[in-house]
Amino acid sequence: MAMTGVLRPGHAQVRVLNLEEAVRFYRDVLGLVETGRDTQGRVYFKCWDERDHNSYIIREADSAGIDFFAFKVLDRATLDRLEADLRAYGLATERIPAGELLETGERVRFELPSGHLIELYAEKKAIGNGIPTVNPAPWHGAREHGIAPVRLDHALLYGPDIAQVQKIFTEVLGFYLVERVLTPDGNGNAAIWLSCSHKVHDIAFAEYPEKGKLHHCSFMMESWEQVLRAGDIMSMNKVAVDIGPTRHGVTRGCTIYAWDPSGNRFETFMGGYQPYPDFEPLTWTFDNFGQGLDYPQRKLHETFLTVVT
Ligand code: M3P
Ligand code: FE
Incomplete structure (x- = not known):
């Protein structure tokens, strides 16, 4: 396979000042699909054409900004290897247990010199994009709701x-x-x-x-x-x-x-x-x-x- 290692941006967790106002904005204006809420009060979204459970998570806080940005990697062996490589390079890494984010596997978190928390993970539950994988239509109703980005x-x-x-x-x-x-x-x-x-x-x-x-x-x-x-x-x-x-x-x-x-x-x-x-x-x-x-x-x-x- 040509593409291995880090595959793509996977999720961002962003802080908002008023949760319900933000939910209305992200769901109805940006047109993301709400996929869950957790016991911490975080709200999970994905773009309509994404198949994994979530890509954008918001939590209410006193200041806006980003908590972390994550990349999906090919598989668990890749996650282990990249964590070892980060440590060998001299960075501290932390494992966040599976399930801490809804429907998301274990995450490897590290801090960049720029102060940003970056995460790698291999598993997130595939919930599909609402279109069957056999004889799929090119789009469906969610694409018409709000701005509706694809990913x-x-x-x-x-x-x-x-x-x-x-x-x-x-x-x-x-x-x-x-x-x-x-x-x-x-x-x-x-x-x-x-x-x-x-x-x-x-x-x-x-x-x-x-x-x-x-x-x-x-x-x-x-x-x-x-x-x-x-x-x-x-x-x-x-x-x-x-x-x-x-x-x-x-x-x-x-x-x-x-x-x-x-x-x-x-x-x-x-x-x-x-x-x-x-x-x-x-x-x-x-x-x-x-x-x-x-x-x-x-x-x-x-x-x-x-x-x-
Ligand atoms: C982007 C982007 C510059 C900004 C470029 C921005 C050169 O490419 O995707 O936001 O100022
Ligand atoms: Fe940009």
């Missing part, structure tokens, strides 16, 4: 020491660098886009003094038309929109950035090209950061650099 695509996280973060993802977890924005002096990276797959990014980081910050979780739309429809639905529901609809120069992705009712930014995203691990990374100089963010407007929106949760 959790990636996250952009802000924190210190992304040079070390890049080493961990590329030297231990098998990711490769797809794009980067240089610092103003050109000697380091201000932001990096990393892939474990054929996608333009599965996770990205930007250098930031404060640890553990969330810039956005991103949800994959099927077409540019669906991104525009997402913009219509945002406006119909008076959602606070940050940037877009537009196209990033970085990744060539078509995008809207907007905020949930607690101030967590999210992205509805589609497109990009299809890199393989032999891809020569693309580099943007800092003076072209604006094109990287918003290619048509060539504008480095102030909020991109300063508003995080």
Whole structure:
């Protein structure tokens, strides 16, 4: 099999200020499918075309932001091997027992130098996407409810020491660098886009003094038309929109950035090209950061650099 190791983004757990307001937003405006609630009061969602039980979990807290971001790995042997590799590299790891998150197997958790908690897991209950696996229709009713992205695509996280973060993802977890924005002096990276797959990014980081910050979780739309429809639905529901609809120069992705009712930014995203691990990374100089963010407007929106949760 060509794709082994870390397969894909699996779940994000995000803090919200008012749980029921957030449930209404994520279920009825973003159009995620609610799949469960646990004894801690957390609410679980998945995108309509995802087959595993959950990909986005919210919990009520006094501050918005991200608790952890997780990747699904091929199997249990891969999980054991990656945990050993992380430890050999010098990182502490922790095992979270199976079932601590609904329908999710044992997780290996570690903290990045950027202050983010990353998890790996091999098992999550497959509940399907509502379409049979024999003679499937291309979509069903859930695709029409709200914005209705097809899957959790990636996250952009802000924190210190992304040079070390890049080493961990590329030297231990098998990711490769797809794009980067240089610092103003050109000697380091201000932001990096990393892939474990054929996608333009599965996770990205930007250098930031404060640890553990969330810039956005991103949800994959099927077409540019669906991104525009997402913009219509945002406006119909008076959602606070940050940037877009537009196209990033970085990744060539078509995008809207907007905020949930607690101030967590999210992205509805589609497109990009299809890199393989032999891809020569693309580099943007800092003076072209604006094109990287918003290619048509060539504008480095102030909020991109300063508003995080
Ligand atoms: C993305 C994304 C830049 C931002 C690019 C963002 C260069 O590619 O997916 O959010 O500022
Ligand atoms: Fe993004």
